Amino acid sequence: MAMTDEELFLASMGDVTPLAQSNQVELSRLKHSPTLAQLEKRRAAQQEIDFDANFLSTEYVDLLDPHDLLHYKKSGVQEGVYKNLRLGKYQIDATLDLHGRTFHEARRALFDFVMDCQQRNIRVQLIRHGIGLKSKPFPAILKSYVNKWLQEMPQVLAFHSALSCHGGSAATYVLLKKSEEKKLENRELHARR
Template sequence: MAMTDEELFLASMGDVTPLAQTNHVELTRLKHSPTIAQLEKRRAAQLELDFDSNFLSTEYVDLLDPFELLAFKKSGVQEGVYKNLRLGKYQIDATLDLHGKTFYEARSALFDFVLDCYSRNIRVLLVRHGLGLKSKPFPAILKSYTNKWLQEMPQVLAYHSALSCHGGSAATYVLLKKSEEKKLENKERHAKR
């Protein structure tokens, strides 16, 4: 004789004990990989952190005359090297133009430019900041901050206002340190064998 569906069900469930009645249900959290929106949010937060890594000052600066020459060198820079920079005798390897940029755009552009050039072993730069004759509320704001910012960057060894053929006092030659990679390369090249 064939068993009915009900008899089959009861036979298969014979060793099952019923659960005790309770109003408490325990939920376990399933681990899901982050959604595209969550990943994008994380990326935006990281970019914001990276932006904050820009340590260039936004505080008060002594305002310069628009036609004032910029000149700075760290101790240890040889006079001959500084003189050659001042006289524009080094090949300019990269140029940054800050004309028409807002204060924060210029700050970010200069910071990124110097770090990028340093990482690529580019040593001599030309930064065009302009005279700032028409800048508001005071003249030469960007020039004054460029002067301050370049001194704050450890990669910068020296700088001097450019010759008139490269922009005169509206532009500045900048000399960067050798990267650690270049220093090691020179050390190996000049080592006694």
């Protein structure tokens, strides 16, 4: 008489004893080494991180008082132009708000914003950095760095704290150089006269 599948199974499993509950079985994970393509992706990603076109300083800054006015003018900027900037007489074409951003986010945002504005021929900007009364570890730390960073950028001709209607000492007007395209347009315009 032939045995059924169930009888064959029970006969073959007759000498098997169950594991005790206290015995823990650990499975070791097989570790595969990364493929050549994965290694190349990692290397490319690391190179992208290592190369940062943002040249703005992250080193020590002279701390300002939260209520200090920011002011800076490169040599060659006419007094009348600087006075008009200081008095808010130029149309503000772009605004950047740095409130609530971390130090590194603010650094990246300011750099990208100024570069983008110059590329788009935007000359006058308003940067809202706050006064930083409650900033940690020191008051006005972001405001102090904005002051330093704007002076480091060759695109910036001048800046001054804004009028109270635009944020007062918590915001800054920024005047950028003309792009090469705009300079050429001006030369052609004035050459026709």
